[in-house]
Amino acid sequence: MFQTLIKGATIVDGTGAPAFQGDIGIQDGKLHVLEANSNAPAENIIDATGLYVTPGFIDAHAHGDSTYGHDYNYLSKISQGITTQVTGHCGQSLFPIHPDTMAMLQHEQKIQTNEFPEEMITFTNCENFMKFAETVKHPENIVFIVGHVALRNAVMGFDDRKPTEAEMEQMKSMLREAMEIGAAGFSTGLIYVPCSYAEEDEIVELCKVVAEYDGIYTTHMRNESTKVYEAIEEAISVAKKSGVRLQISHLKIATVEK
Numbered sequence: 001m002f003q004t005l006i007k008g009a010t011i012v013d014g015t016g017a018p019a020f021q022g023d024i025g026i027q028d029g030k031l032h033v034l035e036a037n038s039n040a041p042a043e044n045i046i047d048a049t050g051l052y053v054t055p056g057f058i059d060a061h062a063h064g065d066s067t068y069g070h071d072y073n074y075l076s077k078i079s080q081g082i083t084t085q086v087t088g089h090c091g092q093s094l095f096p097i098h099p100d101t102m103a104m105l106q107h108e109q110k111i112q113t114n115e116f117p118e119e120m121i122t123f124t125n126c127e128n129f130m131k132f133a134e135t136v137k138h139p140e141n142i143v144f145i146v147g148h149v150a151l152r153n154a155v156m157g158f159d160d161r162k163p164t165e166a167e168m169e170q171m172k173s174m175l176r177e178a179m180e181i182g183a184a185g186f187s188t189g190l191i192y193v194p195c196s197y198a199e200e201d202e203i204v205e206l207c208k209v210v211a212e213y214d215g216i217y218t219t220h221m222r223n224e225s226t227k228v229y230e231a232i233e234e235a236i237s238v239a240k241k242s243g244v245r246l247q248i249s250h251l252k253i254a255t256v257e258k
């Protein structure tokens, strides 16, 4: 007797094998794949005739950390079958912050949300953010990436200049701390201020830290129109010079420059 039986499903098991017809029995959190039309006894029966059953999807490019804690955040994912979201892309994350420049970060992030958690003032490092994340009830898995917009703003505000040696070291140590705590990587949004003020060598230095932890570097590139090839070359160059794993986010050509 299973607790739940899903019957009549077309099963895509995630291994790359072709889809097949079958039933799925669920008992004590474990799934048992059964022959089709098993007629296995169960307390609850879900008729999935004409429907697919698959493992949860991974949304590899999400911004769900910016609305973390709001029901609509995870409902929009779960209702699409997404059970893991990877957040913090395009340079945008809610940590680390500096209390003096947090308002600037929030203003910049209004591209995504107008509602920030009250606790944000404490997100001076990844550890404090993770403590907050632990308190948020949510049904999906969430992966956090450190955004360069937040990192640079925490150390240099919105200054349009190169970091000093001390500022560079501070950014690297904050990034290292985040990787130690469990961040999955680092992202840039080189089209957004203050990220756009950074030159390639700054990104390379930061990505070297990420590479030490085998983290991922994701980038919303510096240009997605007439200079898109140069932007791709920059992304690849950063990966080669730092040894980091690279993902170019939403690779596309968009907007027309006048």
Ligand SMILES: [Zn+2]
Residues within 6 Å of the ligand: 089, 090, 189, 220, 249, 250
């Ligand atoms: Zn983006």
